[in-house]
Amino acid sequence: MDEETRYEAVRSRDARFDGEFFFAVETTGIYCRPSCPAVTPKRKNVRYYTTAAAAQTSGFRACRRCRPDAVPGSADWNVRADVVGRAMRMIGDGVVDREGVPGLAVRLGYSARQVQRQLTAELGAGPVALARAQRAHTARVLLQTTDLPVTEIAFAAGFASVRQFNDTIKAVYALTPTALRAAAPRRGAARATPAAGIPLRLAHRGPYRADAVFDLLAHEAVTGVEEVSGERGARTYRRTLRLPYGTGIVAVQEAHHDATTGPGTGSATEAVHRGGWLDARLHLTDLRDLTTAVQRLRRLFDLDADPYAVDERLGADPRLAPLVAARPGLRSPGTADPDEFAMRALVGRAGAERLVERYGKLLDAPCGGLTHTFPAPAELAAEQGAPGALAAALADGSLRLDAGADRDDAEAALRALPGVDARTAAVIRMRALGDPDVAVPGGPEPVLDAWRPWRSYALRHLALAGS
Template identity: 90%
Template sequence: MEGVIDEETRYEAVRSRDARFDGEFFFAVETTGIYCRPSCPAVTPKRQNVRYYTTAAAAQTSGYRACRRCRPDAVPGSAEWNVRADVVGRAMRMIGDGVVDREGVPGLAVRLGYSARQVQRQLTAELGAGPVALARAQRAHTARVLLQTTDLPITEIAFAAGFASVRQFNDTIKAVYALTPTALRAAAPRRGAARATPAAGIPLRLAHRGPYQAAAVFDLLAAEAVHGIEEVTGERAARTYRRTLRLPYGTGIVAVQEARSTAAAGGGRGGGGGGGAEGASGPGAVHRGGWLDARLHLTDLRDLTTAVQRLRRLFDLDADPYAVDERLGGDPRLGPLVAARPGLRSPGAADPEEFAVRALVGRAGAERLVERHGKALDAACGRLTHLFPAPAELAVERGPLGALATALADGALRLDAGADRDDAEAALLALPGLDARTAALIRMRALGDPDVAPPGEPEPILDAWRPWRSYALRHLRADRDPTARRAPSCGSGADGSGSAPR
């Protein structure tokens, strides 16, 4: 999101049920005690009764409960946290990755290099909620997903969602949803299928805002797939991406299905309506978001939040395509490319440390590392047989790979969700055998930086394209790829292929 959204624009977004703002802010209605997403299909409240919040946690902290109609907790995350490199942006990325659940506020503060009091003060001052409240809102959403999609016992769900006790879980669910956990489970939408069991995996809808060029993302993942840990199967426009995941508490296998683009018409913000995540939409909706269907198999359900956030970064699902396309679409060089592929994403990485190694050694080299050092799954799942080796397992290698793995293993180089991007790039450049181009690609993909201009590109990446130069690069590469298709109705446009990540 570029710039600050004023109250007039916010109310117009609410009045027109504009899904382009879903996740960028929330609004609450004083007379009902409910908070919603901007695209909520309910009757528009009077302006004087509306209050605005940057996060769902801030609305909850102010005493509002989540709307049962529009499910504001299911919206895509704000793109602002991917753009910002300050302490608030870094903190939000780490909270999303589950750091507060695993390490508490002190652990978050240590990672940020501030005191716990300073972190609390900065987040509360800017967002209206501190790290505990932000993590609590995330736990509530995770719990709702598990309650409404699985038959897991409620006690197991409480701890899987990150709550310290069943009592804390019960109190939070009642406060956020005004329902008991049992009643919330009973209120789940029925889609004609039985709830999932742990053996069958957890079904998810990974929401995104606006048009999404799924074919380009799946083309890139197929070109980069490392045998043994990932695969792309099926026909184009109906493909499935599958991979193994190394997670804080255990391991996982994920399957994500390709979806046709929702290449909506329309330009910048301020008008039009929209549909939201999980199929929610409002009367008169024009701009429609969507989702990618996914299924997660986890050895430890406490990893659910972390796994989902890592998938969101891999598929760039929290991006704001309207802000990106509006900025780049006015450029003489990029304008036709943006028009051909609205909503083109800049994919990230499911495992930042893994991506750094793959960027250094290439796909063929990564497959050799999996064969030599990868941990075999207890039971192979199709062609998925291993986990990618952790940095500590690769530290025995010689040369640049050993140096990179050692730096990752001992913490001299951090590539986690909240890492300082400038510090990380400097640490990468200090390693032997790792050039500026590889460091820039790691910054773009592993750290999810939307504004990277790698050296050595055939066409210069202009400063005029800030803060979306990573997206400009994707457009230029798609334009150079002779296999890329330009039909926005089916959302295609490939990133190109190669043995190493791009």
């Protein structure tokens, strides 16, 4: 996009570009999302940034009105398989917070200096700045939705010290942590306590076909780990999470919330221009897992997708056009746990339930039908045959399915394992690795190159049309 196109998006307050770029106003020192409702600034005073971190690094603070730190992520990071795309996915998963820049570099196979140089050259911010922006957003969520002490929030958000936390919050929001908490929007409910869980709004851009996503999750649900309850259109998906520091339980509501009109009141056409969110509530045994848990939920529900780009490309094909028109905003769901999904793709639902019953970790406090977390690969390595071989490869690192894994390398490693055929490997690549452009062999219809880079979405349309 050139500056003329970006300014037109800002002038028209076009929500389609929220998260795709940010703009900052030199005269106010504030950066915003393109759809910010404030008065449009003069063109000569506007600067553009690819990431919120780049705007913050340049000295701009987040707009309190449009909250640019809360926008959906750019769909580019899911499409791209290069170092920058992989790095952005890993930073989102909290790798820098847990392992530092050296750990990120090792996972990417580059030196820390090379990673710093590539990210800064393209995004205007290095890995530390990108992780810092993410920590600031996590801290704001905790400050404004819970009554946790400020000191606990600082470390839960990933800051190394309370001083670093205070300095970052002041730089990003131009408020102290206490003042930022006091400025929280009131929605008629008291702030949550840790025992009640953390309420979240999982934002997405454009239309979102929640019914198709929840249908799939209900069909695949593994007893003890997942459950879907309620009537269609108002269902709740709940599952357990195995996270770096502990475990979690999440509940996500199917009901669509439009950013302008409220719950479920906007038509599909209206939603194209307004976007919205899914309500969720997250219970964690260790709050340091908040950032990672949110990013994994975003991948599961495919919330960072760009439905405008997907629908435009696929809708141009005569075969797909009526399907796209019938289901605007159809998503290609991922997974909350790539290792878990790989095992489930291999053994099937019944086999996965057997593994949970035999190896799964019992929750300290079972919640309804949720009783276990899915077993880690190391716990499944004792299995015989193909499941054991897959678990061993995941456990020893010869197969990596994390957020920043090289997708081609991962698929090749999968194909080398006994019992993993081309179709299973492709499904794992599509769901576990979140690849939006997978052609699964053996399907009912040929997958065309004209559908690139959104072949995974084309397959979803064809599957629903045939069901």
